[in-house]
Amino acid sequence: MEERTTCLIAGGGPAGMVLGLLLARAGVEVTVLEKHADFLRDFRGDTVHPSTLQLLDELGLGEKFGKLPQSRLDTVSLPGPPALTIADFRKLKVAHPYVAMVPQWDLLDLLADAGRAEPAFHLRMNTEVVSLIREAGRVAGVRYRTADGTTGEIRAEVTIGCDGRWSVVRQDAGLRPREFPVPVDTWWFRLPRYDHDEARLTPSMHHGHFAVVIPRDGYFQVAYLAAKGLDAQLRADGVAAFRNRIRTVLPQLADRVDAITAMDDVKHLDVRLNLVPRWHSAGVLCIGDAAHAMSPVGGFGINLAVQDAVATARLLAGPLRRGRVSGRDLARVQRRRVVPTMLVQAIQRAMHRVVIRPVIEGRRNGPPRALVAMMNAVPAARFVPAYLAGVGLLPEHAPDWARR
Known part of the structure; x- marks a missing residue:
């Protein structure tokens, strides 16, 4: 039996789930394929920034989101001496002047529940996209494989890749x-x-080490940054040596590093920063990390992906309802989102070069002195990084037809 849908979305992450929900509310038949059985993956992006919180309000999901277990951060600071506040979200004139730290699986479950309330929304778990179908010179859908080994095909007017950095x-x-x-x-x-x-x-930052401590409900999620390609050496050195690294960079948490019982407790992320020059081809479009993998620096990735999804839904809902999406329609999505993406990546590359690389190479134990002096002398300067991280250059809002 041949399966058909109007829009096929590969990947049930933040971009895929937001896009699926919005298109379904526009009356577009949409099918989201997610290769895992659930959303329970540890150490994913868990920062929900003010622009995304505003979007959840617009979608009528803000109250439910507010009931999820979360920590709220209104500043980002470096310990001293001298202490330095990098970003102060309290200065933003927005409905939610903070970053919510929420396990991503809770956010995705919330979006999935909202999607299931829409007759046009279909979410299929345990279903992995393995290849594209081509007909008459354009992508016409996907081939998939389920967890039990069943294979099949779904035809679609447009296929959208929301399947991450290894898309x-x-x-x-x-x-x-x-x-x-x-x-x-x-x-x-x-x-x-x-x-x-x-x-x-x-x-x-301390003696060639860099770490970020993220408060979560009941535990700290810690990111330790070190030179690329070091994973094999860290694992060969063993867990005791790794604990010593953490004691050096996080002396305030030295009393609890024995909670790392083995190197299997430490998950390695191969950090990538890239940009696809052309996000689309006939019948297919990539957004989020599939189009532009982001560094974890600044926690921009999830929020950029969500804003990509909102722009995609707004620009493609009409063509999808009419049953024909042109290359020009797909190109409009990239034109809308590429400049904010390039700006964020430029900021991340500058932070890699100016802040992180000198620290991990042992040339400095903190941010540049000139930056510290400027930020402390001009507190208003904290508004700029707060705005770029919290709101963004081109924030996207839910279309009227998606609001509740």
């Missing part, structure tokens, strides 16, 4: 990203969090 859709469509050099990889792990611990996002 199958992007690769099979022949859309090759331009890679930018990245000096670091990231190692994620958990440490206990006690009642007296502050709920504050804390970067720490």
Whole structure:
């Protein structure tokens, strides 16, 4: 039996779920394929910034989101001396002047529940896209495989790759990203969090080490940054040596590093920063990390992906309802979103070069002195990074037909 849908979305991450929900509310038949059985993956992007919180309000999901377990961060600071506040979200004139730290699986479950309330929304878990179908010179759908080995095909007017930095859709469509050099990889792990611990996002730099402590409900999620390509050496050195690295960079948490019982507790992220020059081909479009993998620096990735999804829904809902999406329609999405993406990537590359690389190479124990002096002398300067991280250059809002 031949299966058909109007829009096929590969990947049930933030971009895929937001896009699926919005298109379904526009009356577009949409099918989202997610290769995993659930959304429970640890150490994913968990920062929900003010622009995304505003979007959830517009979609009628703000109240439900507010009931999820979360930590709220209104500043990002570096410990001293002298202490430095990098971004102050309280200065933003927005409905939610903070970053919500929420496990991504809770956010995705919320979006999935909202999608299931729409007759045009179809979510299929345990279903992995393995290749694209081509007919008459354009992409006409996908081939998929389920967890039990069943294979099948779904035809679609347009296929949208929201399947992340290792996107199958992007690769099979022949859309090759331009890679930018990245000096670091990231190692994620958990440490206990006690009642007296502050709920504050804390970067720490010391003697060639860099780490970021992210408060979560009941524990700290820690990102340790070190030179790219170091994973094999860290694992060969063993867990005791790794604990010593963490004691050096996070002395305030030295009393709990024994919670890292083995290197299997430490998850390696191969950090990528890239941009696909052309996000689309006939019948296919990539957005989010599939079009532009982001560094974890600044936590921009999830929010850029969500804004890509909102713009895509707004620009393609009409053509999809009419039953024909042209290359010009797909190009409009890239034109709308490429400049904000390039700006954020330029900021991340500058932070890699000016802040992170000198620290991990042992040339400096903190941010540049000139930056510290300027930020402390002109507190209003904290508004700029807060705005860029929290709102963005071109924030997207839910179309009227998607609001509740």
